[in-house]
Amino acid sequence: MRRSLDYIVKPFNLDELLLTVKKAVTVRKLSLEVAALKEEQEFFNQVDALIGRSAPMQNVYKMIGRVADSDVTVLLQGESGTGKEVVARAIHRYSKRRNEPFIKINCATIPENLIESELFGYEKGAFTGAGSRKPGKFELAHRGTIFLDEIGELSLNTQAKLLRVLQEKEFERVGGTESIQVDVRIIAATNKDLERCVAEGTFREDLYFRLNVVKIWLPPLRERIEDVPLLAKAFLYKYSRELNKHITGFSPAALEIMKQYDWPGNVRELRNVCEQAVVLARGPVIMPEDLPFCLQATNREIRNSIRRGMTLKEIVAEVERQVILKTLQEHNWNRSATAQALGLNRRSLYAKMKEYGLL
Numbered sequence: 001m002r003r004s005l006d007y008i009v010k011p012f013n014l015d016e017l018l019l020t021v022k023k024a025v026t027v028r029k030l031s032l033e034v035a036a037l038k039e040e041q042e043f044f045n046q047v048d049a050l051i052g053r054s055a056p057m058q059n060v061y062k063m064i065g066r067v068a069d070s071d072v073t074v075l076l077q078g079e080s081g082t083g084k085e086v087v088a089r090a091i092h093r094y095s096k097r098r099n100e101p102f103i104k105i106n107c108a109t110i111p112e113n114l115i116e117s118e119l120f121g122y123e124k125g126a127f128t129g130a131g132s133r134k135p136g137k138f139e140l141a142h143r144g145t146i147f148l149d150e151i152g153e154l155s156l157n158t159q160a161k162l163l164r165v166l167q168e169k170e171f172e173r174v175g176g177t178e179s180i181q182v183d184v185r186i187i188a189a190t191n192k193d194l195e196r197c198v199a200e201g202t203f204r205e206d207l208y209f210r211l212n213v214v215k216i217w218l219p220p221l222r223e224r225i226e227d228v229p230l231l232a233k234a235f236l237y238k239y240s241r242e243l244n245k246h247i248t249g250f251s252p253a254a255l256e257i258m259k260q261y262d263w264p265g266n267v268r269e270l271r272n273v274c275e276q277a278v279v280l281a282r283g284p285v286i287m288p289e290d291l292p293f294c295l296q297a298t299n300r301e302i303r304n305s306i307r308r309g310m311t312l313k314e315i316v317a318e319v320e321r322q323v324i325l326k327t328l329q330e331h332n333w334n335r336s337a338t339a340q341a342l343g344l345n346r347r348s349l350y351a352k353m354k355e356y357g358l359l
């Protein structure tokens with residue numbers, strides 16, 4: 001039932017009616033805004049929510065929807081920090097295995113001599129220090145999902161063992177003879193170009209085909225820059241709550257800087273930048289000076305020059321050359337006007353134009 005906001009006594013005058021309607025509209029608008037805000041915050045509060053409405057992300061959502069319910073093996077490929085782990089967890093969460101374990105193993109961080117026992121477990125006495133039987137990740141993931149992260153880092157030897165599990169769905173613990181059958185759904189992730197690794201001989205082709213039943217490619221953030229404001233807002237909300245600060249948003253200039261940046265570290269970098277900005281912010285709004293230096297040097301060329309190893313002197317000279325050239329063009333190559341605009345005298349402008357080959 002809808003509650004009435006106000007009532008009008010007949011006969012009414014027009015001003016009063018207008019005022020009442022206006023009031024009702026304002027209240028309705030406000031309540032809608034509050035509802036939208038609440039919904040947004042609830043969304044941001046969700047664990048591992050995937051954020052982003054850009055077309056490339058819509059594609060990712062569609063793929064997740066298509067594969068989640070089956071047991072198909074999924075290969076997630078994308079640069080570092082693009083959200084491969086978030087997607088792996090989302091696939092598990094939307095699958096019929098959602099109430100079973102999700103077991104992650106990072107192939108890059110486990111030493112070669114331990115990876116086999118990590119994956120398949122070991123029997124008591126299998127090696128010195130194996131005081132009792134220990135189940136491996138595959139056993140722990142039974143009925144659930146195993147997430148093989150950084151799969152491109154596996155040695156050829158371990159790749160062969162993994163291939164056998166994928167083919168036969170069974171394995172033995174290290175030092176054991178009993179065959180163990182498991183029912184696991186496999187999701188693998190890598191930031192490497194596995195096809196190239198196959199061509200170069202560092203990744204087994206047969207394992208690649210086994211893993212690459214469905215590939216989901218995660219777009220780098222610079223290719224979906226329109227998602228930056230929403231992601232930034234979500235991280236701002238998260239960190240201002242965690243750090244107990246009352247920050248309401250970004251200034252338009254700060255947001256613009258973030259949209260100009262090319263985010264080599266993708267969403268992870270954006271998250272870190274937001275956390276840092278929340279720590280540094282003195283007011284309720286994030287200002288450009290609260291953002292790290294690498295972002296503030298918005299000029300792509302400057303950042304690229306730093307990456308290319310140019311010296312400060314060379315970079316400054318290049319910037320100076322470009323500023324002079326641009327100002328000359330803007331003033332139809334009129335030297336007096338250009339010198340005035342740049343706060344130089346004509347003689348110094350002439351000297352610089354000569355130095356930079358602009359005469």
Ligand SMILES: Nc1ncnc2c1ncn2[C@@H]1O[C@H](COP(=O)(O)OP(=O)(O)OP(=O)(O)O)[C@@H](O)[C@H]1O
Nearest residue numbers: 049050051079080081082083084085086191267268
């Ligand atoms: N679409 C997204 N929405 C919300 N948060 C995201 C999204 N993508 C990534 N993140 C966040 O960015 C961080 C990095 O994501 P994740 O660990 O999934 O990246 P990754 O692709 O596995 O990177 P790496 O290859 O370096 O392991 C995490 O904190 C994650 O929560």
Ligand SMILES: [Mg+2]
Nearest residue numbers: 084085149189
């Ligand atoms: Mg990861």
